[in-house]
Amino acid sequence: MVVGLPLPKESAPLSDSPLIIDMRNVAKFFGPFQALTDINFTVRQGERVVVCGPSGSGKSTMIRCINRLEEHDEGTITVDGIELGEDTKDIRAVRQEVGMVFQQFNLFPHLTVLENLTIGPIRVRKMDKAAAEALGRKYLERVHIPEQADKYPSQLSGGQQQRVAIARSLCMEPRIMLFDEPTSALDPEMISEVLEVMVELAESGMTMVCVTHEMGFARRVADRMVFMEAGRIVEEAPPQAFFTNPKSDRVRLFLDQVLEH
Amino acid sequence: MATLRMRRRVMRLLTSRPASIAIYFVLMWGLIELALKGAEAMGYNWQWYRIPQYFYTIGDSGITLGEIPWGLVGTITLSTLAFGLALAIGLLVALLRLSDLIVGRAVARIYLEIVRNMPLLVLLYVFYYVFGPIFGLDRYSASVLCLAVFHGALMSEIFRGGINAVAKGQWEAAKSIGMTTAQIYRYIILPQSIKFMLPPMTGEVVNMIKSSAIVSVIAVVELTTIGRNIISDTYMSFEIWFTIAAVYMAVTLIISIFASYLERRYAVQD
Numbered sequence: 001m002v003v004g005l006p007l008p009k010e011s012a013p014l015s016d017s018p019l020i021i022d023m024r025n026v027a028k029f030f031g032p033f034q035a036l037t038d039i040n041f042t043v044r045q046g047e048r049v050v051v052c053g054p055s056g057s058g059k060s061t062m063i064r065c066i067n068r069l070e071e072h073d074e075g076t077i078t079v080d081g082i083e084l085g086e087d088t089k090d091i092r093a094v095r096q097e098v099g100m101v102f103q104q105f106n107l108f109p110h111l112t113v114l115e116n117l118t119i120g121p122i123r124v125r126k127m128d129k130a131a132a133e134a135l136g137r138k139y140l141e142r143v144h145i146p147e148q149a150d151k152y153p154s155q156l157s158g159g160q161q162q163r164v165a166i167a168r169s170l171c172m173e174p175r176i177m178l179f180d181e182p183t184s185a186l187d188p189e190m191i192s193e194v195l196e197v198m199v200e201l202a203e204s205g206m207t208m209v210c211v212t213h214e215m216g217f218a219r220r221v222a223d224r225m226v227f228m229e230a231g232r233i234v235e236e237a238p239p240q241a242f243f244t245n246p247k248s249d250r251v252r253l254f255l256d257q258v259l260e261h
Numbered sequence: 262m263a264t265l266r267m268r269r270r271v272m273r274l275l276t277s278r279p280a281s282i283a284i285y286f287v288l289m290w291g292l293i294e295l296a297l298k299g300a301e302a303m304g305y306n307w308q309w310y311r312i313p314q315y316f317y318t319i320g321d322s323g324i325t326l327g328e329i330p331w332g333l334v335g336t337i338t339l340s341t342l343a344f345g346l347a348l349a350i351g352l353l354v355a356l357l358r359l360s361d362l363i364v365g366r367a368v369a370r371i372y373l374e375i376v377r378n379m380p381l382l383v384l385l386y387v388f389y390y391v392f393g394p395i396f397g398l399d400r401y402s403a404s405v406l407c408l409a410v411f412h413g414a415l416m417s418e419i420f421r422g423g424i425n426a427v428a429k430g431q432w433e434a435a436k437s438i439g440m441t442t443a444q445i446y447r448y449i450i451l452p453q454s455i456k457f458m459l460p461p462m463t464g465e466v467v468n469m470i471k472s473s474a475i476v477s478v479i480a481v482v483e484l485t486t487i488g489r490n491i492i493s494d495t496y497m498s499f500e501i502w503f504t505i506a507a508v509y510m511a512v513t514l515i516i517s518i519f520a521s522y523l524e525r526r527y528a529v530q531d
Binding site: 095100172 | 428430431433436438439440441444448449452453
């Protein structure tokens with residue numbers, strides 16, 4: 001498992017690690033509206049990719065295709081060696097390896113925090129209850145809220161709920177984590193506690209794809225920036241080049257807008 | 262100005278609790294008075310003293326239950342069996358309607374349209390006079406199946422509403438940890454839809470008990486059939502129908518009270 005094993009950046013050059021996500025010529029339609037056009041997007045194991053762009057540019061749709069919350073209409077998507085298609089067993093196998101954190105947390109309100117964390121390991125991984133609870137408590141510790149195990153989600157603050165959601169995904173011990181605007185629904189004073197957990201996760205060597213407008217976070221952890229507009233990938237670059245010398249004017253305009261504050 | 266204030270004062274007085282209770286009693290007294298006067302006018306001979314024997318008799322061997330409690334047992338057994346079956350049918354039909362299976366959705370729609378557009382009495386005749394001989398159903402099985410099929414259709418809509426009321430994000434979160442559709446329904450969606458389904462489901466339990474009276478037309482032993490039998494022996498139609506109505510009311514009121522307790526309990530959870 002990658003989680004928990006610190007993987008120093010220097011020791012493993014990313015260009016040598018295997019491709020874990022491979023999207024080729026992907027297109028996606030919502031009725032007549034084309035949400036994604038000719039997406040070629042790859043992620044290597046251990047890589048941290050930040051996806052940004054104006055709203056409605058297809059960022060969320062793209063990462064939701066990776067665990068097939070959205071079905072792509074054209075092209076191929078291969079995740080951890082499995083090509084996504086109609087086979088529901090394959091899809092579930094991929095989903096077990098791909099954690100996802102949502103903008104709206106989506107915690108299970110009828111379960112306690114600990115039950116939220118253990119339901120996946122118990123029902124999907126068929127782990128016994130005691131082992132799953134030990135695992136749950138370990139990850140609750142990692143997101144810095146071990147004392148909230150027996151509360152219900154509605155009793156927690158937004159930042160705490162989002163950290164529980166991150167822990168819930170980590171309990172499946174995934175190889176990849178997807179973040180879909182994880183801080184966009186949070187009050188400003190709670191954003192940093194969630195970002196802190198995400199930075200720690202990045203430093204542990206987790207493969208991450210984050211859709212976010214948090215450019216400070218992107219600068220700090222990203223190996224690569226991806227900029228999307230109107231359903232296409234417009235620019236892909238290492239953060240240094242992306243922030244200081246973007247190739248397209250559109251990226252420059254976007255950066256001016258988000259970095260102004 | 263003054264009249265407006267007067268009107269408000271009168272409204273407040275009329276809607277106050279003591280006034281409401283007084284108005285209620287006056288109305289009830291009026292209704293009962295009307296019924297009694299009417300009965301008197303047609304020379305009806307009230308024989309309320311003969312009613313208790315149909316509830317219980319005290320003999321040498323202790324208390325023996327009369328026909329009405331047995332009829333009530335019949336009604337409750339019939340309703341419970343039919344309700345259990347209707348729950349299963351309702352859930353199955355709701356899941357079919359929400360599924361990706363085109364055939365499943367079509368079958369569910371056809372079933373719903375047929376049942377919703379047919380009077381319960383006709384459906385009962387179909388079950389008893391048509392399906393009865395074909396499938397060898399006795400009158401009791403035919404009654405249970407008919408009630409289950411009829412109420413299953415209504416319940417499937419309650420299930421569907423309850424399932425749809427659960428936020429879409431719950432599906433996505435459960436899918437993203439690799440759960441199967443069956444697991445998602447069982448552990449995530451259905452437990453959360455209970456609180457949306459409880460109020461209308463209670464209504465269905467009450468409806469089920471009330472509509473179970475219809476099987477008296479094919480002489481299945483239950484409360485209404487018992488009422489008819491007693492009347493054909495004694496001609497005390499006023500007393501017996503009042504009594505039978507009161508028994509139905511008592512049962513359904515108890516269910517409603519229990520249900521509102523359950524609702525409060527489930528509401529506390531979030």
